[in-house]
Amino acid sequence: xxxxxxxxxxxxxxxxxxxxxxxxxxxxxxxxxxxxxxxxxxxxxxxxxxxxxxxxxxxxxxxxxxxxxxxxxxxxxxxxxxxxxxxxxxxxxxxxxxxxxxxxxxxxxxxxxxxxxxxxxxxxxxxxxxxxxxxxxxxxxxxxxxxxxxxxxxxxxxxxxxxxxxxxxxxxxxxxxxxxxxxxxxxxxxxxxxxxxxxxxxxxxxxxxxxxxxxxxxxxxxxxxxxxxxxxxxxxxxxxxxxxxxxxxxxxxxxxxxxxxxxxxxxxxxxxxxxxxxxxxxxxxxxxxxxxxxxxxxxxxxxxxxxxxxxxxxxxxxxxxxxxxxxxxxxxxxxxxxxxxxxxxxxxxxxxxxxxxxxxxxxxxxxxxxxxxxxxxxxxxxxxxxxxxxxxxxxxxxxxxxxxxxxxxxxxxxxxxxxxxxxxxxxxxxxxxxxxxxxxxxxxxxxxxxxxxxxxxxxxxxxxxxxxxxxxxxxxxxxxxxxxxxxxxxxxxxx
Amino acid sequence: xxxxxxxxxxxxxxxxxxxxxxxxxxxxxxxxxxxxxxxxxxxxxxxxxxxxxxxxxxxxxxxxxxxxxxxxxxxxxxxxxxxxxxxxxxxxxxxxxxxxxxxxxxxxxxxxxxxxxxxxxxxxxxxxxxxxxxxxxxxxxxxxxxxxxxxxxxxxxxxxxxxxxxxxxxxxxxxxxxxxxxxxxxxxxxxxxxxxxxxxxxxxxxxxxxxxxxxxxxxxxxxxxxxxxxxxxxxxxxxxxxxxxxxxxxxxxxxxxxxxxxxxxxxxxxxxxxxxxxxxxxxxxxxxxxxxxxxxxxxxxxxxxxxxxxxxxxxxxxxxxxxxxxxxxxxxxxxxxxxxxxxxxxxxxxxxxxxxxxxxxxxxxxxxxxxxxxxxxxxxxxxxxxxxxxxxxxxxxxxxxxxxxxxxxxxxxxxxxxxxxxxxxxxxxxxxxxxxxxxxxxxxxxxxxxxxxxxxxxxxxxxxxxxxxxxxxxxxxxxxxxxxxxxxxxxxxxx
Numbered sequence: 010x011x012x013x014x015x016x017x018x019x020x021x022x023x024x025x026x027x028x029x030x031x032x033x034x035x036x037x038x039x040x041x042x043x044x045x046x047x048x049x050x051x052x053x054x055x056x057x058x059x060x061x062x063x064x065x066x067x068x069x070x071x072x073x074x075x076x077x078x079x080x081x082x083x084x085x086x087x088x089x090x091x092x093x094x095x096x097x098x099x100x101x102x103x104x105x106x107x108x109x110x111x112x113x114x115x116x117x118x119x120x121x122x123x124x125x126x127x128x129x130x131x132x133x134x135x136x137x138x139x140x141x142x143x144x145x146x147x148x149x150x151x152x153x154x155x156x157x158x159x160x161x162x163x164x165x166x167x168x169x170x171x172x173x174x175x176x177x178x179x180x181x182x183x184x185x186x187x188x189x190x191x192x193x194x195x196x197x198x199x200x201x202x203x204x205x206x207x208x209x210x211x212x213x214x215x216x217x218x219x220x221x222x223x224x225x226x227x228x229x230x231x232x233x234x235x236x237x238x239x240x241x242x243x244x245x246x247x248x249x250x251x252x253x254x255x256x257x258x259x260x261x262x263x264x265x266x267x268x269x270x271x272x273x274x275x276x277x278x279x280x281x282x283x284x285x286x287x288x289x290x291x292x293x294x295x296x297x298x299x300x301x302x303x304x305x306x307x308x309x310x311x312x313x314x315x316x317x318x319x320x321x322x323x324x325x326x327x328x329x330x331x332x333x334x335x336x337x338x339x340x341x342x343x344x345x346x347x348x349x350x351x352x353x354x355x356x357x358x359x360x361x362x363x364x365x366x367x368x369x370x371x372x373x374x375x376x377x378x379x380x381x382x383x384x385x386x387x388x389x390x391x392x393x394x395x396x397x398x399x400x401x402x403x404x405x406x407x408x409x410x411x412x413x414x415x416x417x418x419x420x421x422x423x424x425x426x427x428x429x430x431x432x433x434x435x436x437x438x439x440x441x442x443x444x445x446x447x448x449x450x451x452x453x454x455x456x457x458x459x460x461x462x463x464x465x466x467x468x469x470x471x472x473x474x475x476x477x478x479x480x481x482x483x484x485x486x487x488x489x490x491x492x493x494x495x496x497x498x499x500x501x502x503x504x
Numbered sequence: 505x506x507x508x509x510x511x512x513x514x515x516x517x518x519x520x521x522x523x524x525x526x527x528x529x530x531x532x533x534x535x536x537x538x539x540x541x542x543x544x545x546x547x548x549x550x551x552x553x554x555x556x557x558x559x560x561x562x563x564x565x566x567x568x569x570x571x572x573x574x575x576x577x578x579x580x581x582x583x584x585x586x587x588x589x590x591x592x593x594x595x596x597x598x599x600x601x602x603x604x605x606x607x608x609x610x611x612x613x614x615x616x617x618x619x620x621x622x623x624x625x626x627x628x629x630x631x632x633x634x635x636x637x638x639x640x641x642x643x644x645x646x647x648x649x650x651x652x653x654x655x656x657x658x659x660x661x662x663x664x665x666x667x668x669x670x671x672x673x674x675x676x677x678x679x680x681x682x683x684x685x686x687x688x689x690x691x692x693x694x695x696x697x698x699x700x701x702x703x704x705x706x707x708x709x710x711x712x713x714x715x716x717x718x719x720x721x722x723x724x725x726x727x728x729x730x731x732x733x734x735x736x737x738x739x740x741x742x743x744x745x746x747x748x749x750x751x752x753x754x755x756x757x758x759x760x761x762x763x764x765x766x767x768x769x770x771x772x773x774x775x776x777x778x779x780x781x782x783x784x785x786x787x788x789x790x791x792x793x794x795x796x797x798x799x800x801x802x803x804x805x806x807x808x809x810x811x812x813x814x815x816x817x818x819x820x821x822x823x824x825x826x827x828x829x830x831x832x833x834x835x836x837x838x839x840x841x842x843x844x845x846x847x848x849x850x851x852x853x854x855x856x857x858x859x860x861x862x863x864x865x866x867x868x869x870x871x872x873x874x875x876x877x878x879x880x881x882x883x884x885x886x887x888x889x890x891x892x893x894x895x896x897x898x899x900x901x902x903x904x905x906x907x908x909x910x911x912x913x914x915x916x917x918x919x920x921x922x923x924x925x926x927x928x929x930x931x932x933x934x935x936x937x938x939x940x941x942x943x944x945x946x947x948x949x950x951x952x953x954x955x956x957x958x959x960x961x962x963x964x965x966x967x968x969x970x971x972x973x974x975x976x977x978x979x980x981x982x983x984x985x986x987x988x989x990x991x992x993x994x995x996x997x998x999x
Binding site: 063066067068069070071072146147149150151153155156159162163166198199200201373374407408409411413414417418420421423424425426427428429499 | 566644658904906919
């Protein structure tokens with residue numbers, strides 16, 4: 010899922026009334042950044058395909074179709090006794106997810122698996138109305154999880170019909186974050202299509218009041234607390250320091266310079282955006298606090314929060330010193346490559362994520378309440394205000410959220426009648442607060458990874474992987490093998 | 505389901521190119537008919553309610569709502585340890601289904617059940633766009649099974665929230681025919697909403713090539729074969745007799761008079777319509793071949809096919825005699841009350857069924873292939889021709905069917921991962937050919953009723969009920985009680 014949701018949500022509650030669109034400037038910084046091949050990803054070999062999908066699976070008036078992109082890697086696939094791992098694409102370019110889901114590549118051999126990566130509609134190249142897809146709410150009307158799941162179902166049917174040998178093979182859904190929710194929901198709604206699902210870091214309960222709205226930011230805070238002495242306290246102190254500087258024009262100028270911002274702060278709104286951007290940086294760090302150098306949202310050192318916290322050891326220094334330390338800390342995230350000449354508060358993450366699409370989804374189905382109280386977390390206190398959020402959504406997209414719908418549709422906490430879903434969560438990952446972290450039944454199982462951040466288990470194996478993630482992955486594979494065995498056993502029984 | 509589907513389908517394959525709209529004349533004959541209170545139904549006591557539903561649950565652009573009607577009967581409901589039986593309304597006025605589903609009333613007491621009857625959108629009073637609902641394909645766009653199921657889910661949530669005592673009670677879906685499919689699909693897609701489903705006479709496999717397209721008409725034929733010597737043979741002979749008369753103007757005049765038609769036949773198309781209407785009459789008789797006097801589609805005697813077959817004992821008489829006998833047989837169905845002065849070939853059934861809506865549904869999602877070969881059945885041979893059917897649909901509604909969609913959506917024969925669904929079928933019912941008539945698992949069970957026609961088990965108990973339906977009902981209740989016990993046991997475990 011990543012940041013866009015949080016970006017919107019934070020901005021919504023930090024700067025009420027300001028509807029933020031992601032600026033085209035976003036790509037600028039990406040190009041500034043040096044782009045060596047990320048250290049632990051090897052270029053993947055896959056073929057690129059397209060399938061014509063109905064723009065509207067649930068109505069018959071519109072008969073338009075669009076090209077959905079999907080990738081196939083079948084190097085290790087065996088027609089005899091093999092399987093199909095089906096990545097339920099989430100809010101971004103599918104090639105990016107394909108390259109960041111090394112787990113599937115690592116297990117392809119032992120599962121004799123074909124890998125399929127399906128792009129989510131309205132992201133990457135899979136745009137239902139081309140460059141008009143985001144034009145207005147009418148064109149966005151078909152951007153829902155239900156339509157995306159229907160795309161997946163139609164695609165699987167197509168693969169089984171057209172690829173010789175695929176027909177009688179078990180398919181397993183795999184996804185992380187929003188894609189993990191989709192994997193779980195896909196198994197729930199289309200159990201005839203997939204024998205099971207690995208839903209990594211899927212916060213399927215971060216809706217309505219299924220979990221407290223503060224849980225997410227509390228976990229972010231805990232991550233900083235455990236990563237260095239006084240680290241979270243220093244961040245908690247920084248907000249007031251910023252506020253004190255922000256009172257005068259000279260203070261704003263000093264802030265802009267001390268934080269190395271590309272664009273100078275000029276008013277209160279800018280300061281709100283600055284604080285939202287800094288907050289989101291800490292959030293992102295919590296998500297990608299991986300035990301080795303990585304380049305998921307940004308190029309980062311191993312255990313990046315520990316590195317950040319080295320600059321944040323003392324909450325009691327002067328405001329100026331405190332904010333200079335914050336600048337050093339931000340630089341770990343934004344300038345690990347050492348090539349950024351300034352920091353752009355309009356951007357926090359890779360441009361491979363489709364921020365427009367996710368902003369719309371967060372404004373319709375994916376309404377995730379967030380709040381802070383400044384006590385259990387290190388942020389300024391903000392209540393969750395659905396009314397304001399809805400008004401912002403209406404201004405930005407011309408639609409209003411239906412916060413209860415996802416629970417009506419997918420069952421909320423009442424999902425025990427389903428089977429064969431693994432919910433994996435890293436305890437460092439703030440999204441784990443909205444995830445399933447306890448077994449529900451024998452076949453709806455939770456795997457927690459104490460030293461794991463956002464879907465660490467889906468990443469490629471690495472020499473620095475903590476034992477807990479190795480264990481998690483081996484458990485996941487064991488479940489998958491069981492599902493595959495069960496599938497073939499029941500197939501034999503039929504014939 | 506009933507006749508409208510068949511009407512359209514038969515007309516589609518008997519008179520290719522003729523797009524039939526159900527004429528307003530339909531109500532004429534109904535008013536001719538004497539209307540004593542049906543013998544075995546007692547006026548039911550219920551309260552009438554409305555809930556505002558989104559016209560489009562799956563998109564956020566249109567924000568219109570409409571009033572869905574539902575009925576509640578809570579005479580036997582107990583807040584302590586009770587249950588909720590939820591009738592998933594099908595293609596007609598909900599009060600009509602309410603009065604024809606005596607089974608729910610009969611078991612309310614022992615299940616301490618509240619009865620809820622939810623009207624299906626686009627039928628009865630639940631019209632999303634009032635009298636414009638059928639205006640064009642744009643207004644009809646929200647008439648799908650998925651939207652209907654979403655209505656049911658939203659309604660159940662509403663009931664649980666607003667009726668004190670309902671919140672922690674198990675809900676069981678009950679439906680017959682298309683409503684039986686909805687009950688089964690509702691349990692499959694929303695298992696968090698209902699603990700189980702009784703799907704009576706639900707032909708969930710009458711799609712694609714899951715069952716042979718001839719099975720329906722073969723069962724109709726068997727019903728006539730078993731109900732009197734030479735009965736099906738006589739009917740098989742009648743088509744050619746009609747064709748021979750239809751060759752001349754004098755023959756057409758004779759036919760019109762001999763069959764007591766309200767409107768004289770004048771051309772070949774009229775003759776095709778006549779044969780379609782007669783075919784549909786035999787089909788309807790097969791559906792309502794109940795062991796006692798009833799008034800479901802028409803007022804009828806007990807075992808009406810036996811009565812009909814008394815007139816159809818000899819296939820070898822002259823054409824004129826044969827058709828006069830056919831007229832006598834038709835009169836059993838159309839004029840049991842003795843008050844019809846002529847027969848109207850535009851109408852076969854009660855006006856409580858929403859024929860327009862069903863015709864649209866059959867042209868979009870509910871594509872059920874039918875065919876005859878004149879050998880295994882008593883009808884003229886007709887192949888199933890999807891292309892022609894699609895063209896007719898396009899002419900009539902401006903939409904084309906997606907015959908594979910229902911299977912993609914609801915799983916076709918691959919449904920074994922679901923639980924707690926009873927599929928009941930009467931062996932006399934032609935729809936049983938597309939139904940689940942063998943257990944799939946311990947909790948997906950089939951109950952067959954050898955002497956049962958279309959969802960006989962859902963009808964009120966009757967002194968003339970065959971033992972097999974009594975047995976079926978008691979099995980059904982046993983399963984329901986088990987689901988209710990399981991629900992309360994798991995509730996206790998939670999607290």
